[in-house]
Amino acid sequence: MYFFTPTTSSRISSRDLDFCSNFLLATRSVCSVVPEPKIEEFTVKNEPVLTYLPGSKERCELESALKSLSCSTEEVPLIIGGEKCKSNNARCQVMDQIQQAIKVASEAQKCWDTVPLRERIKIWLKAADLMAGKYRQVLNAATMLGQSKTVIQAEIDSACELIDFIRFNAYYAKEVSKYKPVSPLPQQTLNSMRYRGLEGFVAAVSPFNFTAIGGNLAYTPALMGCGVLWKPSDTALLSNYIIYKIMTEAGVPPGVVNFVPADGPVFGKAITGSPDLAGINFTGSVPTFNWLWTETGKNVNGYKNYPRLIGECGGKNYHFVHPSADVETVVNGTILSSFEFCGQKCSACSRMYVPESLWCKIKEGLIATRDLLKVGDVQEFDSFIGAVIDDKAYKRITSYIEHAKCSPDLEIIAGGKYDDKCGYFIEPTIVVTKNPKERIMTEEIFGPVLTIYVYPDNKIEEMLTLIDTSTPYALTGAVFAQDMEFQTYAMEKLKLASGNYYVNDKSTGSVVAQQPFGGSRMSGTNDKAGGPHYVLKWASPQSIKETFVPLKTWCYPYMAK
């Protein structure tokens, strides 16, 4: 129907083992049924972040992409088996189409899995080049306009992180496939392992806040031989659709990844109710992941395989400041972490612990720096942040600001205003709390609201315990201290309090292959996107033992009379 012709590397090949001539079967040439994986050696590097200085080539190209996208409308369809499916109410009434997509993906998987890994890798590397070149500014412009990201926030997401995910996962897949189990007597017995895609289909359910995450969730399972239904977020449709189109242009065949924008619960019901569900690759909030997990649990007796459940969820990320910390680093790191992209990164700092001895300087620095931040249209290159994603987010975030205004334990020391007359704009807001367990210090807000607890310098130990125990999350955290003995101690005390831990650096901004990302506890299954092991989550390994010596007896030597 479609797909590539398997190349020689997937045909049966022979292994000439006569170099082991001293062995029992000295001159015998052994025929193995397992093909030798032949994947060209290549290495990859992180995609450089472009500067967008006035007059630069990338800035001119981005401005022109913004202009063209902002005065056009693009209809984003469902795409099943490569065909665009139109519906009068595509978002809500797609149950039939989802069922069709499940069928197509599960069928396509069988064929796609026969395509040698080296051919798949070639497609991925080509796609990464398309993203880094021809389509870089279209991806960035769609992310800026659709998700309200500034230039730099789009560049690190929809350009660099996306390209890195695609390139590094191809590299990791190649490295993983080199593994050979031990074969102590290779002329008699040869052990090998092959990686199969998961039988059935994988549902990739992505969040609004990172274009790159959508690409990673959908296309890493596909790289490893899975068939995928990709449900993008309603509020990241255009940028995600562009990824789909680029991957298709690079050579991903129809049906392997099916692009299925849909109402969340409708999609969730359909996939968890299918016997062919092989896995869910989710990133988003805790309630959504818990819902998917619960539904999967309810249906467990109906599945053909145990579905793999991978979910990267929310956080309540901390900055802990020790009395020995460098104040300037603390101030700049906290402003960036708490307020960039309106605090809508799962890694954003939203609770901070400052010693009384440094509070005066840190407070002054935070307020002065915050006052410099421009909140405005992301197409104006001097804007620090744009609007928050939608009305729901606006209501949730401003409810915390209103709570801060009313609560006797809380004081807003900077910001606190918001306005939705023309977009959902919220000022970066700094709150001080007298109560370190106040709900503003424990619940995920996912907006530009930072709350600070000022602690007595002699209560460091209590603070470390509090950080570890006062929220259900464990995503990211940062400790600022020049005292390296304390750093060593804190790293042990806070071992379980985050999946990504920063020393004298902000809690955001992980880079693929440099800081593989993910948290534990209620922050997720911690499968470390951007790390070397992630590809294996989407493969079903098969161990193969081949015996070349006839079995002449059933009798063990010690039994002989």
Ligand SMILES: NC(=O)c1ccc[n+]([C@@H]2O[C@H](COP(=O)([O-])OP(=O)(O)OC[C@H]3O[C@@H](n4cnc5c(N)ncnc54)[C@H](O)[C@@H]3O)[C@@H](O)[C@H]2O)c1
């Ligand atoms: N840990 C991480 O790596 C990471 C990264 C990015 C975002 N996040 C988290 O994501 C959240 C913000 O993203 P969001 O607002 O898009 O999250 P969300 O949970 O609202 O939505 C995520 C996705 O799930 C879909 N969905 C909603 N209900 C569903 C259901 N019943 N069945 C199936 N799909 C359903 C949505 O349509 C969307 O595509 C925050 O909590 C943030 O911390 C975590």
Ligand SMILES: N[C@@H](CCC=O)C(=O)O
């Ligand atoms: N990986 C990103 C966060 C992704 C979640 O939103 C960071 O490290 O800042």
